[in-house]
Amino acid sequence: MKKLFFIAALLTAVVFLASGSAFAADKALFSFEGEDTEGWEIPDWAYEQDDYLGEELDVSRDVAKDGKKSLKLTVNFPGNRWNGAVAEIMEYYDWTPYSTLSCDIYVPEDAPVGLRAKMILTVGEDWKWTEMSRSDRLKPGEWTHISANLKPGSTSWRRTKPTDEFRADVRKIAIRVETNKPAYNGPIYIDNVVLGE
Numbered sequence: 001m002k003k004l005f006f007i008a009a010l011l012t013a014v015v016f017l018a019s020g021s022a023f024a025a026d027k028a029l030f031s032f033e034g035e036d037t038e039g040w041e042i043p044d045w046a047y048e049q050d051d052y053l054g055e056e057l058d059v060s061r062d063v064a065k066d067g068k069k070s071l072k073l074t075v076n077f078p079g080n081r082w083n084g085a086v087a088e089i090m091e092y093y094d095w096t097p098y099s100t101l102s103c104d105i106y107v108p109e110d111a112p113v114g115l116r117a118k119m120i121l122t123v124g125e126d127w128k129w130t131e132m133s134r135s136d137r138l139k140p141g142e143w144t145h146i147s148a149n150l151k152p153g154s155t156s157w158r159r160t161k162p163t164d165e166f167r168a169d170v171r172k173i174a175i176r177v178e179t180n181k182p183a184y185n186g187p188i189y190i191d192n193v194v195l196g197e
Contacts, residue, residue: 027098029173030089030193032059032071040071040089043174053077054085065104065143065191072187079183086120087190088174095150095167100196102147103175106189109141112182119148121157122172124165133158135178143191 030038037057046052053076060072075085095101105117116135123130133156136146148156152163160166177188 026197027195028192029195030071031067032064032069032191033067034069035059037071038089039091040087042073043086043088046086051081051083052085053083054087057087060187060189062187063106063189065106067191070106070189070191072189073177074187075177076185077179077183079179080181082178082180084176084178085188086174086176088120088172090122090172093170093173095170095195096164098167098195098197099151100147100149101173101194102145102196103193104143104145104191105138105175105177106143106191107138107140107184108186111138111140111186111188112179112184113137113140114182115177115179115184115188117144117146117175117177117188119146120172120174120176121170122174123160124169124171127171128160130160130166131158131176132156138177138188147196 037059042054042057054073055076056074058072059069061069064070073085073087077083107115115138117138118132118135121130132148136144138144150162150167154162175190
C-alpha cells in the first residue's frame with residue numbers, strides 16, 4: 001500500500017513538473033542592488049533633443065520597492081509642454097518563454113500629479129522602436145506597477161502585434177517618463193524590471 005501511494009505521489013509530481021507549473025516564477029532582469037546602473041544609461045540621442053530632459057542616472061538608496069536600492073533618474077521638466085526623460089539598456093534578449101514585462105516606478109510625494117510612464121522596446125534586425133500603446137499615470141508618494149503583455153496578438157504595443165520572432169530578438173529596453181503640463185525638477189525611481197511567464 002505504501003509502495004502504491006509512493007508511486008502515485010511520484011507520478012503526480014512528474015505531471016506537475018511536466019506541465020510547467022513548478023516553473024511559473026518571474027525572472028528578475030534588473031533589481032539595481034549593485035554599485036552601478038547595471039548598463040542602464042540616458043542615451044546620447046536624448047541629450048541632443050530639446051524635449052528630452054533627463055539630467056542624470058544613478059543607483060540610489062533613497063527608496064526601493066524591494067531590496068535597498070533603485071535606479072534614480074533625475075529630470076528637469078519646465079512644464080506647459082511635452083517633455084520626456086528616458087533610461088535604457090542595450091542587450092540582446094530572447095524572451096520566447098515569457099509573456100509579460102513589468103517594472104515599478106516611484107515619484108516623491110511632492111511631485112505633481114500628471115507625470116506618466118511607459119516601457120519601450122527596440123526589436124529585430126531593423127531595430128524597430130516599439131512603444132507601449134498606453135502610458136500609466138504615476139501617483140506621487142506611491143509605487144506604480146507598469147506591465148505589458150508580450151504574447152502573440154497582444155495589444156500592449158503601439159502599431160505592433162508581438163510574435164514569437166518579436167520576443168526572440170529584443171535589443172533594447174527603455175523606460176520613459178513624460179509630462180504634458182506639470183513642471184517637475186527632481187528624481188524618479190525605477191525598480192524591479194521583471195519578466196513573467
